[in-house]
Amino acid sequence: MKYHFSDRVPKTDVDPVGNILKVAGDPKVMSFAGGLPAPELFPVEQVKKAADKVFDTKGPSALQYGSSQGVPELRNVIVDRLKIDGINTDVDHVMVATGSQQSIDLTGKMFLDEGSVVIVENPTYLTAVDVFRSYGAHFVGVDMDEDGMRMDALEQALKDNPTARLIYTIPTFQNPTGRTMTLDRRKKLLELAVKYDVMVLEDNPYGAIRWEGDNLPSLKSMDTTDHVIYMGTLSKILSPGLRLGWVVAEPKLIKKYMMMKQSADLHTDSLAQYIAAEYFAENDIDEHVQAITALYHKREQIMMAAIDKYFPKNVTHSNPEGGMFLWVMVPGVDDTQKLFDAALERNVAIVPGDPFFGNETIPGTFRMNYSNTPEEKIDDGVKRLAEAIREVMA
Amino acid sequence: MKYHFSDRVPKTDVDPVGNILKVAGDPKVMSFAGGLPAPELFPVEQVKKAADKVFDTKGPSALQYGSSQGVPELRNVIVDRLKIDGINTDVDHVMVATGSQQSIDLTGKMFLDEGSVVIVENPTYLTAVDVFRSYGAHFVGVDMDEDGMRMDALEQALKDNPTARLIYTIPTFQNPTGRTMTLDRRKKLLELAVKYDVMVLEDNPYGAIRWEGDNLPSLKSMDTTDHVIYMGTLSKILSPGLRLGWVVAEPKLIKKYMMMKQSADLHTDSLAQYIAAEYFAENDIDEHVQAITALYHKREQIMMAAIDKYFPKNVTHSNPEGGMFLWVMVPGVDDTQKLFDAALERNVAIVPGDPFFGNETIPGTFRMNYSNTPEEKIDDGVKRLAEAIREVMA
Structure with missing residues (x-):
């Protein structure tokens, strides 16, 4: 064929x-x-215990269709976790995704047309490149040094590409480089996003795993103009197999994400969401x-x-x-x-x-x-x- | 914003x-x-038992990243289930999806460009309409009667739209009508698909729930030219909350699906897949x-x-x-x-x-x-x- x-x-x-x-x-x-x-x-034993409790207390709900936005219990956990990154928000600003990969996919689908410019770190997460390309992205890479994306290079890229749709960045312990963007550069990036009116997709899968230096505020925590969409995940702190990630944005944008998610997979596995929420209720994640x-x-x-x-x-x-x-x-x-x-x-x-x-x-x-x-x-x-x-x- | x-x-x-x-x-x-x-x-208790066994025997694998194609144990179960629909195949022809909704989404993404014609039953599953539209579909509806899609109308639609990319059909207990396509029409549909060289996406979520009449062979079971992509799901026979569906196609097409799936969500929840496989091993699904x-x-x-x-x-x-x-x-x-x-x-x-x-x-x-x-x-x-x-x- x-x-x-x-x-x-x-x-x-x-x-x-x-x-x-x-x-x-x-x-x-x-x-x-x-x-x-x-x-x-x-933590296999603890997850098993959480699963047993879910089956005992809300089995039918865990096996039934659920909301595209995600199980409220898990969105509550996420709201709580977000405080570590300086993000004070509520469950209306959060949508559960089928792993961070889906957050990237839905963002590409929502914001990119054929030929849309996406500004990325040079280098960047390879499967994000694949996804954005599948929605017609034209990439502009911004050179990095040990302090993350270079802001002079970013501003040049924004000047050269006034219609750029998205800046995709992993500010902390970046994939593939392991580099972290300094606080000054985070502030500058936000300033540039506002000045050139470009959305920022902030991907933070690794931020919690820090053994040196001080926690830096996320871009989202300093974003007062809703230019930043924030992505998190349980893959690196609990389990990647459960495929649980989340998007944080203002509620009217979350509504659009939900429409796109409904088309993509209706909703994320209810059982996995309930188990994760129960795990957090019963264990010390820190x-x-x-x-x-x-x-x-x-x-x-x-x-x-x-x-x-x-x-x-x-x-x-x-x-x-x-x-x-x-x-x-x-x-x-x-x-x-x-x-x-x-x-x-x-x-x-x-x-x-x-x-x-x-x-x-x-x-x-x-x-x-x-x-x-x-x-x-x-x-x-x-x-x-x-x-x-x-x-x-x- | x-x-x-x-x-x-x-x-x-x-x-x-x-x-x-x-x-x-x-x-x-x-x-x-x-x-x-x-x-x-x-079957909450049985699923709980299956989950416990998964945690006890393969906990780390169930919580780790997995293959985009899906857990082999579940693909084996699917291969076995497919025999009911007359489909004799092997695990290389099967990819696990995050519910049937994802199978539809990936199919749309793979086969549709802006303006591509999709032939659908009139009426058809509403979220399929949303998905295909998001990939630029132009719809041609084919009128139905109580025996399913009318074949004279389908042939006319194919003649009028020689570049049609896809025929989407739910032949058995269709959503929304509950109608079932007769055997003669199934044969005719296949004949037309081959004659006009159009792919068929056969969606079969409800087929197992029959209380009257004889089981009819699926389109896929009669497809000798790889014109049919078959979709199934556990949503109606076990649990929709687990988000477990599958695509059946020839291996070279499954490889493309896997590339698209990797971009969409990397893979389907490993834990849910192992639990479902274990449920089938221990229980009489029929x-x-x-x-x-x-x-x-x-x-x-x-x-x-x-x-x-x-x-x-x-x-x-x-x-x-x-x-x-x-x-x-x-x-x-x-x-x-x-x-x-x-x-x-x-x-x-x-x-x-x-x-x-x-x-x-x-x-x-x-x-x-x-x-x-x-x-x-x-x-x-x-x-x-x-x-x-x-x-x-x-």
């Missing part, structure tokens, strides 16, 4: 990231490629997040020490204060794929930088994940990766 | 169906409006479906008897052999809203026909649901509805 696909469907069947994750899944490969939480920390943070910090320290020990001195990298990723820049490499291939020959997997860029890439870059690799294996993996780097640089 | 939405976003904030369901949710209103399963039949069927049949019989007793004789209606809906046609009514208003004055809610049509509507039509109303209330509700009809007809 020869199908007549829409223009949104990628012409190629080649899925480079899918292929990377597939080889990375080979048990003999040590993978720094994925972005998985450490499953040994999932304690759990501290345990996650401690483990990831330990793994990051081991990885950093190994990098210092084995990598050539002119290879640079980010220094995350939290989150799950770091970003490596190898000078003098024109084809990043070579780094991937050389690493894989040594049974180590990383994600080459290319798919994280909206348009032009920075060659010689790649992402490393430390949250999902047992401590005792990290040093050896980095050592082998260093050999691969030296081979490609030679 | 004044937002600059994409062309996909409805210009109006008015959500007629949402408003109907809102008033129908008022406890003093007897609602024949919704499409909810009877919650008293949800026995459960028989209980659902018996209850809905009882309610349908009471509703039919009341209609015969109270409705004016020139009001016609469908005679479903299963499913959840019936379709009523009131002659001489030019504005269907009047029927809704007159019924609501008597604290009875129905869904007026208009939103079920892709373009021109048939005035004086409405949908009634019987699955969600306790037996002892149905007669009184129909009686009051009959008064409303008489008032509007007068």
